[in-house]
Amino acid sequence: xxxxxxxxxxxxxxxxxxxxxxxxxxxxxxxxxxxxxxxxxxxxxxxxxxxxxxxxxxxxxxxxxxxxxxxxxxxxxxxxxxxxxxxxxxxxxxxxxxxxxxxxxxxxxxxxxxxxxxxxxxxxxxxxxxxxxxxxxxxxxxxxxxxxxxxxxxxxxxxxxxxxxxxxxxxxxxxxxxxxxxxxxxxxxxxxxxxxxxxxxxxxxxxxxxxxxxxxxxxxxxxxxxxxxxxxxxxxxxxxxxxxxxxxxxxxxxxxxxxxxxxxxxxxxxxxxxxxxxxxxxxxxxxxxxxxxxxxxxxxxxxxxxxxxxxxxxxxxxxxxxxxxxxxxxxxxxxxxxxxxxxxxxxxxxxxxxxxxxxxxxxxxxxxxxxxxxxxxxxxxxxxxxxxxxxxxxxxxxxxxxxxxxxxxxxxxxxxxxxxxxxxxxxxxxxxxxxxxxxxxxxxxxxxxxxxxxxxxxxxxxxxxxxxxxxxxxxxxxxxxxxxxxxxxxxxxxxxxxxxxxxxxxxxxxxxxxxxxxxxxxxxxxxxxxxxxxxxxxxxx
Ligand code: NAD
Numbered sequence: 001x002x003x004x005x006x007x008x009x010x011x012x013x014x015x016x017x018x019x020x021x022x023x024x025x026x027x028x029x030x031x032x033x034x035x036x037x038x039x040x041x042x043x044x045x046x047x048x049x050x051x052x053x054x055x056x057x058x059x060x061x062x063x064x065x066x067x068x069x070x071x072x073x074x075x076x077x078x079x080x081x082x083x084x085x086x087x088x089x090x091x092x093x094x095x096x097x098x099x100x101x102x103x104x105x106x107x108x109x110x111x112x113x114x115x116x117x118x119x120x121x122x123x124x125x126x127x128x129x130x131x132x133x134x135x136x137x138x139x140x141x142x143x144x145x146x147x148x149x150x151x152x153x154x155x156x157x158x159x160x161x162x163x164x165x166x167x168x169x170x171x172x173x174x175x176x177x178x179x180x181x182x183x184x185x186x187x188x189x190x191x192x193x194x195x196x197x198x199x200x201x202x203x204x205x206x207x208x209x210x211x212x213x214x215x216x217x218x219x220x221x222x223x224x225x226x227x228x229x230x231x232x233x234x235x236x237x238x239x240x241x242x243x244x245x246x247x248x249x250x251x252x253x254x255x256x257x258x259x260x261x262x263x264x265x266x267x268x269x270x271x272x273x274x275x276x277x278x279x280x281x282x283x284x285x286x287x288x289x290x291x292x293x294x295x296x297x298x299x300x301x302x303x304x305x306x307x308x309x310x311x312x313x314x315x316x317x318x319x320x321x322x323x324x325x326x327x328x329x330x331x332x333x334x335x336x337x338x339x340x341x342x343x344x345x346x347x348x349x350x351x352x353x354x355x356x357x358x359x360x361x362x363x364x365x366x367x368x369x370x371x372x373x374x375x376x377x378x379x380x381x382x383x384x385x386x387x388x389x390x391x392x393x394x395x396x397x398x399x400x401x402x403x404x405x406x407x408x409x410x411x412x413x414x415x416x417x418x419x420x421x422x423x424x425x426x427x428x429x430x431x432x433x434x435x436x437x438x439x440x441x442x443x444x445x446x447x448x449x450x451x452x453x454x455x456x457x458x459x460x461x462x463x464x465x466x467x468x469x470x471x472x473x474x475x476x477x478x479x480x481x482x483x484x485x486x487x488x489x490x491x492x493x494x495x496x497x498x499x500x501x502x503x504x505x506x507x508x509x510x511x512x513x514x515x516x517x518x519x520x521x522x523x524x525x526x527x528x529x530x531x532x533x534x535x536x537x538x539x540x541x
Pocket of ligand 1: 194295296
């Protein structure tokens with residue numbers, strides 16, 4: 001029951017802690033890491049608030065030490081998925097009608113818990129099982145997740161305030177109902193915050209959810225479940241299942257009550273899911289909402305008016321942070337011939353300084369790639385580049401999976417702008433650079449725009465405002481997040497709403513009101529105070 005128009009706390013971005021030597025946050029996260037690393041976690045599925053342990057288990061091993069087992073998680077049979085669906089639907093009546101303040105309070109409380117007592121645990125789980133260094137874990141698993149919860153509460157109330165005009169004698173209202181049915185959230189391995197946000201954004205708007213985290217993010221997913229529980233999320237609102245993605249998706253997408261897909265992951269998987277939803281369309285009670293943020297082949301383009309050191313720094317950070325496993329990571333660059341030697345010199349100096357190893361050693365900038373499949377794929381492209389005539393590996397190029405899935409930050413020079421690594425998403429610490437003749441800068445923009453199917457992020461570097469304007473226009477459809485004189489990664493909730501178009505996604509901008517709108521179905525209510533009693537209009541006279 002509401003007895004007031006309540007304002008929610010004004011959202012501000014969570015400050016990023018420094019983790020400098022001897023800081024309390026560094027001591028705490030490393031102690032937590034050690035304890036979790038040496039323990040054995042047993043991760044159940046969560047259906048109706050119950051812990052489901054099937055005994056059908058898979059091990060969790062850190063990518064940087066893949067023979068070491070830190071725990072296990074239990075995977076589903078079809079019956080578990082069916083029970084997750086029926087449980088979610090049973091929880092819907094209460095959850096969809098509870099006042100929005102109660103839902104907001106749960107996620108605001110989750111944000112406060114994460115800023116405090118859950119911070120070290122969420123970061124440590126992300127460092128261990130997703131191989132992120134402490135800074136990458138902090139900006140993702142702590143800060144971005146906190147920001148998602150806080151800003152989404154604010155955006156929800158902004159949406160609610162959007163109301164129609166009313167002519168004299170009537171009152172028009174719109175109410176933002178949750179979707180009728182349940183939402184299916186499928187999350188990727190690479191961002192703990194995205195994993196939390198996919199089910200949470202839908203749940204905040206009053207929806208019930210079946211969430212399938214990535215196998216490679218199960219450890220931090222369990223911390224998210226604990227966080228939601230402590231914040232007061234009722235049983236059955238977000239149900240978590242692990243296991244065979246095809247069986248789980250087949251079961252869920254066959255349900256007549258399936259009403260929305262909130263997906264982040266690779267382009268191929270999303271397109272297949274879309275196709276499956278299309279094939280099942282006559283089954284559903286309502287047209288499902290389909291939101292997907294998918295792959296990228298993100299670019300850095302430089303003009304000869306740009307500063308070579310700034311370009312090199314954008315490449316080093318943009319391509320190699322988190323081993324290039326950010327959807328926004330720079331993986332192709334276009335550099336004019338006249339400044340290439342200078343860019344190369346700075347880049348070489350920087351890349352040669354990067355240390356690689358376990359996240360427990362905080363001096364490591366680079367850690368391991370997520371799993372063997374990814375390692376083998378990236379290594380095969382590096383091997384091919386070493387042999388191919390139209391490519392040259394100029395930095396890095398070594399890899400070793402004996403202890404962890406380590407791949408050196410690698411720079412490939414391509415003679416052809418359509419060379420395989422200029423156009424294929426590798427999702428690893430590899431960037432390919434194409435050198436263009438200075439005077440052909442306009443043609444090079446065409447290459448940036450047309451060489452790949454993606455349009456996620458991209459960056460341009462120039463000091464010349466005419467060039468900046470022309471390049472921005474030429475590339476207006478080449479990226480959903482477009483950066484001028486900055487690296488193409490590091491979007492912050494509330495500041496740079498994130499998402500791409502073309503084969504990179506539906507561009508519904510995670511961490512924005514646009515995204516939340518997809519999880520509502522508006523009901524317009526028109527009330528007439530004095531109803532007419534004469535059917536005749538004046539024109540009939
Ligand atoms: P992925 O597509 O392999 O997996 C994503 C999720 O889909 C996982 O939960 C996985 O288990 C599930 N899945 C896999 N096959 C499936 C199937 N046949 N049916 C249903 N679900 C299935 O992606 P990933 O390796 O976890 O993440 C990397 C990819 O995600 C990259 O392509 C990256 O660009 C993309 N990504 C995009 C964004 C963005 O905002 N655009 C953000 C993060 C990651």
